[in-house]
Amino acid sequence: MTPQKDSGNDEFRSGFVCFVGRPNTGKSTLTNALVGAKVAITSNRPQTTRHTIRGIVHRDDFQIILVDTPGLHRPRTLLGQRLNDLVKDTYSTVDVIGLCIPADERIGPGDRWIHEQIRAVAPHTTLVAIVTKIDKVSKERLAAQLISVSELVGPEAEIVPVSATADDNLDELINVLAGALPPGPAFYPDGELTDEPEETLMAELIREAALEGVRDELPHSLAVVIEEINQREDRDDLIDVHAVLYVERDSQKGIVIGKGGARLREVGTAARTQIEKLLGTKVFLDLRVKVAKNWQRDPKQLGKLGF
Numbered sequence: 211m212t213p214q215k216d217s218g219n220d221e222f223r224s225g226f227v228c229f230v231g232r233p234n235t236g237k238s239t240l241t242n243a244l245v246g247a248k249v250a251i252t253s254n255r256p257q258t259t260r261h262t263i264r265g266i267v268h269r270d271d272f273q274i275i276l277v278d279t280p281g282l283h284r285p286r287t288l289l290g291q292r293l294n295d296l297v298k299d300t301y302s303t304v305d306v307i308g309l310c311i312p313a314d315e316r317i318g319p320g321d322r323w324i325h326e327q328i329r330a331v332a333p334h335t336t337l338v339a340i341v342t343k344i345d346k347v348s349k350e351r352l353a354a355q356l357i358s359v360s361e362l363v364g365p366e367a368e369i370v371p372v373s374a375t376a377d378d379n380l381d382e383l384i385n386v387l388a389g390a391l392p393p394g395p396a397f398y399p400d401g402e403l404t405d406e407p408e409e410t411l412m413a414e415l416i417r418e419a420a421l422e423g424v425r426d427e428l429p430h431s432l433a434v435v436i437e438e439i440n441q442r443e444d445r446d447d448l449i450d451v452h453a454v455l456y457v458e459r460d461s462q463k464g465i466v467i468g469k470g471g472a473r474l475r476e477v478g479t480a481a482r483t484q485i486e487k488l489l490g491t492k493v494f495l496d497l498r499v500k501v502a503k504n505w506q507r508d509p510k511q512l513g514k515l516g517f
């Protein structure tokens with residue numbers, strides 16, 4: 211029998227899938243793994259992601275636009291409030307919601323709160339529960355977690371266990387997500403992996419490098435702004451990038467800069483390597499540190515920093 215090209219089953223599918231969950235549950239790591247490129251920065255500090263990031267999964271018969279979102283929690287600052295509102299806006303505009311719950315942490319009030327919010331804002335949207343980081347637990351513990359997750363999300367939601375870092379069951383997740391998409395055209399041209407502007411990616415790579423190794427409240431206080439990008443005169447292989455790392459207090463400035471500037475140099479080297487990979491040319495990275503007093507709680511400063 212010859213295959214029927216125009217039967218409904220062959221129709222191209224496309225749509226939007228957003229990943230939501232508590233901070234640090236592996237949403238951005240999963241986004242990168244499914245896209246096959248680093249489109250979102252990741253760290254073991256909660257609240258790494260601060261804006262929605264689109265990553266695109268291209269296949270012959272479908273296109274998934276993944277929307278990675280900031281981790282959700284009860285907000286304590288104006289920044290936290292804005293991030294939560296942003297995620298809630300996202301719920302109502304996607305075809306599928308992927309609720310990320312780590313395999314190695316008990317389901318808590320935070321997960322229940324997010325599930326209630328999803329059901330209140332988008333009661334009819336397909337919900338897929340994604341159990342992340344399964345490489346961290348035994349088979350027995352995973353089995354118990356899958357039961358707890360099914361109790362949380364109810365019988366109609368599919369549950370997919372995955373490990374983004376060990377590349378476990380990612381194809382199955384892609385199939386489940388694609389299967390829930392409506393027929394539709396490709397929204398992005400082949401090969402386009404994100405809609406993040408290069409400038410944003412650069413700022414994020416600097417923030418990722420700066421997050422490495424800092425503790426307590428400092429990760430939340432960091433923000434990065436790219437001030438200028440210039441092609442070096444007489445050199446077509448060198449780009450100058452001038453960036454400012456903002457902190458909230460004078461005391462934090464010293465921590466970020468380090469003894470004799472040692473830490474800032476480390477951050478600069480790590481970020482430059484990543485930015486060179488991104489741009490495919492050599493980069494001179496000029497990093498300065500400035501204080502923007504309590505910017506997380508100040509509407510004016512938040513605006514300036516792009517929130």
Ligand SMILES: Nc1nc2c(ncn2[C@@H]2O[C@H](COP(=O)(O)OP(=O)(O)OP(=O)(O)O)[C@@H](O)[C@H]2O)c(=O)[nH]1
Binds near residue numbers: 232239260
């Ligand atoms: N072992 C293991 N670690 C993982 C996996 N996925 C993510 N992680 C780690 O978990 C931490 C958090 O990962 P992120 O992807 O930044 O988490 P997130 O949910 O995007 O966090 P926010 O943006 O803060 O909400 C990082 O240290 C990751 O390396 C996984 O599959 N296995």
Ligand SMILES: [Mg+2]
Binds near residue numbers: 237250251258259279
């Ligand atoms: Mg993230």
